[in-house]
Amino acid sequence: MSRELGAFRLEVVGALVRVSLLSAMQYRASFFAEFMVGALSAFGVAVPLLLVYARVPVIEGWNFDGALLVTGFFLLYNAFVAGLVEPNLGAVVDGVRTGELDYLLVRPVDAQLLISLRKVAPAAVWELVAGVAVVVVALARLGVPDWGTMALAAGLFVAGLAATYGLWLLVICTSFWFVRVDNLRFLLTAITDAGRWPVSVYGRGLRLLLTTLIPVALVSSFPAMALLGTLEEGHVATALGAAAGMLVLSRWVLRRALRNYASASS
Amino acid sequence: MRALRADSASQIVHALRAWPSIQQVAFSGMVAYRAEMVIWVLSATLPLVMLSLWNSAAAAGPVGGYGQVDFARYFAVNLVVRQLTGSWIVWELNWNIRKGELSPRLLRPMHPLVYNLCETFAALPFRAGILVPLVGVLALWRPELLFVPSFSAAVGFGVALLLAFVLAWTIQAIFGMLAFWFDQSMGFWSAWFALWAMASGYFVPLDLFPEGWVDFFRLLPFYSTLGAPIDVLLGKASMLSVFTGQVAWVVATGALAAWMWKAGIRRYGAVGA
Numbered sequence: 001m002s003r004e005l006g007a008f009r010l011e012v013v014g015a016l017v018r019v020s021l022l023s024a025m026q027y028r029a030s031f032f033a034e035f036m037v038g039a040l041s042a043f044g045v046a047v048p049l050l051l052v053y054a055r056v057p058v059i060e061g062w063n064f065d066g067a068l069l070v071t072g073f074f075l076l077y078n079a080f081v082a083g084l085v086e087p088n089l090g091a092v093v094d095g096v097r098t099g100e101l102d103y104l105l106v107r108p109v110d111a112q113l114l115i116s117l118r119k120v121a122p123a124a125v126w127e128l129v130a131g132v133a134v135v136v137v138a139l140a141r142l143g144v145p146d147w148g149t150m151a152l153a154a155g156l157f158v159a160g161l162a163a164t165y166g167l168w169l170l171v172i173c174t175s176f177w178f179v180r181v182d183n184l185r186f187l188l189t190a191i192t193d194a195g196r197w198p199v200s201v202y203g204r205g206l207r208l209l210l211t212t213l214i215p216v217a218l219v220s221s222f223p224a225m226a227l228l229g230t231l232e233e234g235h236v237a238t239a240l241g242a243a244a245g246m247l248v249l250s251r252w253v254l255r256r257a258l259r260n261y262a263s264a265s266s
Numbered sequence: 267m268r269a270l271r272a273d274s275a276s277q278i279v280h281a282l283r284a285w286p287s288i289q290q291v292a293f294s295g296m297v298a299y300r301a302e303m304v305i306w307v308l309s310a311t312l313p314l315v316m317l318s319l320w321n322s323a324a325a326a327g328p329v330g331g332y333g334q335v336d337f338a339r340y341f342a343v344n345l346v347v348r349q350l351t352g353s354w355i356v357w358e359l360n361w362n363i364r365k366g367e368l369s370p371r372l373l374r375p376m377h378p379l380v381y382n383l384c385e386t387f388a389a390l391p392f393r394a395g396i397l398v399p400l401v402g403v404l405a406l407w408r409p410e411l412l413f414v415p416s417f418s419a420a421v422g423f424g425v426a427l428l429l430a431f432v433l434a435w436t437i438q439a440i441f442g443m444l445a446f447w448f449d450q451s452m453g454f455w456s457a458w459f460a461l462w463a464m465a466s467g468y469f470v471p472l473d474l475f476p477e478g479w480v481d482f483f484r485l486l487p488f489y490s491t492l493g494a495p496i497d498v499l500l501g502k503a504s505m506l507s508v509f510t511g512q513v514a515w516v517v518a519t520g521a522l523a524a525w526m527w528k529a530g531i532r533r534y535g536a537v538g539a
Contacts, residue, residue: 037453040460048319048469055330055474056323186309194315201322 012109013117020120038126041078042134045071045196060200061230067198068138069224073157074196075131077219080161081168081189083124088116089172090185096175096261105258112254116169145227153226156236159243160219164192166246167215169254176257195220215242281380288381292388304396310348311400316469317341330474338411340471342404343496348468349393351431351491353386355379356455359442364450368534379439379527386435415499422505426495429512434491436519443523446530467493473502487515 049071053064062070092115095101104114139145171184195216199207210217218239225231320337323329332340362368362378371378405412415423441458444451463469466488472480483489484503490512497503 037456037460040457044460044464044469047464048316051470051474052319052323052329054476056326059319060322060325184305187305190309190311193312194318196315197319201318203318206318 012113016114016117017120020118021122035123035126038123038130042075042127042130045075046134060198062198062200065138065141066224066228066230068134069142069227070198070220071196072131072134072138073223074220075127075134076157077131077161077164077192077195077216079124079127079131081164081192082127083121084117085165085168086185086189087119087121089168091115091119092172093175093185101261105261111258112169112251116165139227142228145229149227149229152231152236153223156226156239157219157223159239160215160222162243163215163218163239163246166243166250169250170246173250173253173257176261192216198224211238212242215246218242280376281384284376285384288384289388292385293392296389296392308396308400310352311345312463313341313344313348313468314404320470330471332471332474335408335410338404338408339413340496340500342401342411343499344468344492345400345404346397347427347430347492347495349397350390350427351434352393353382353389353435353438355382355386355435356438356442356452358382359439360445360451363442363445363534372531379523382439383435416501418505419499419501422508423495423499426498426505426508426512429509429516430491430495433487433512433516433519436516436523437487437491440519440523440526443526443530446526446533462488462491465489466491467496471502472497485511487519490515 046068049064049067052059053067057063059067092101095104095115101115104118105111107114168188171188174184191214194202194206194210194214199210199217199221202210207217222231222235222239225235317337320329320332320341321334324332324334324337327333328336359368362371368378371381374381437458438455441451441455444454448454465472465483465486472483472489472493475483484493484507490508494503494508494512498505498508
């Protein structure tokens with residue numbers, strides 16, 4: 001259907017990002033106030049690690065530097081969700097309820113692109129900075145690996161981001177049928193919080209859940225394992241499979257949802 | 267001054283008389299949105315994520331005096347206290363002040379803050395109900411965590427829990443009222459919450475912090491809202507010092523909140539009301 005799948009152009013992406021940045025940066029004071037929050041929450045993720053590793057040198061095969069890497073990737077993931085995914089997909093839920101989504105759907109651009117990149121929450125940049133800093137510190141302590149390893153880690157991280165984005169989109173799509181799902185966002189945030197530790201601290205059942213259905217381990221533990229050289233056979237395939245599966249599934253569900261969408265006013 | 271006192275006395279009488287109706291209205295609201303409520307409550311499961319880390323760390327032996335069972339017990343009580351002292355007033359005040367929706371509430375014959383306190387109280391049975399499956403799953407996983415506290419510990423826990431509830435609610439109200447001065451005060455609340463999570467015992471039992479830090483953290487308001495009741499129930503802190511700290515913070519924050527309300531309501535009206 002042409003209504004839901006219009007042109008997918010790069011210049012549209014550029015314009016979307018520019019406009020959303022401009023509109024978010026207008027509250028300069030609050031932007032810099034958020035700096036505190038970003039720094040504090042990064043600190044909050046690191047403090048339990050510092051405390052636990054002050055007493056126990058190795059936990060489930062992970063030493064402090066390895067766990068720190070996981071934390072760094074988790075912060076980067078958080079920045080991605082808080083900065084890009086949540087503001088946009090959250091707005092979809094409101095748009096379905098108020099009917100404002102109509103104005104987006106009539107535009108001659110791919111609907112998924114438009115609903116995914118309309119807004120940026122620039123405060124997330126501080127979490128991004130914190131995440132980069134933590135990863136750099138951990139790598140400096142561990143010794144910088146070769147380029148191939150870093151590329152593998154980066155690739156796994158991107159695959160993890162794709163998978164978690166797909167999961168978010170899936171959850172948001174339920175609003176087309178159930179209208180009031182704002183709070184599912186909070187649930188999702190709460191569950192994905194489990195990604196802050198190396199996935200091996202969880203029991204077997206949870207571990208399976210965190211690498212498949214709620215793929216937050218892909219985004220934090222897997223890239224760290226790539227850098228540490230502890231990836232096992234099948235991990236790369238799992239990550240790529242989850243990413244591709246989630247993306248295809250969420251796009252398919254979104255198309256069905258849009259076809260069902262009757263708009264709040266009709 | 268006398269007028270003010272008479273005023274607050276009549277407020278209390280009002281609140282007590284209206285209490286059953288508010289309780290009923292609030293509880294019907296909960297039941298109507300039960301799916302949402304369940305999600306809200308489930309979102310507060312961060313203590314369980316923390317528990318998994320400490321549980322793995324203590325696999326080979328106790329860490330800082332806490333074995334695996336102690337950690338499970340600590341975080342189970344943590345979950346209970348957090349749930350029973352929770353409220354939403356910071357979000358509500360923020361929204362109502364910014365959108366001018368506080369105005370109709372001011373016309374009611376009851377103080378909007380007192381009304382909210384009643385509502386928050388009314389939500390307690392629901393929150394307690396949600397705790398049953400959460401703690402139940404924990405207890406199935408590690409049955410040893412269940413224990414019968416001594417009578418004095420149980421009573422002390424009740425008192426500390428009540429004080430923690432009042433203090434947590436007052437602090438949230440203070441941050442909500444900041445919206446009188448800054449249209450959007452959620453940023454301040456996020457910063458407070460990040461500090462709170464570290465210094466209250468939410469992430470880590472405070473006695474696992476290095477020597478010296480513990481005593482300092484126990485003086486702060488964060489501890490009085492969460493760690494204090496946990497420590498009383500588990501017998502890790504003297505009740506007298508815990509209660510003293512809690513009462514002091516309730517008085518201080520209560521005075522601040524009362525002053526903020528008076529000053530804030532005078533400013534209010536600028537926001538499209």
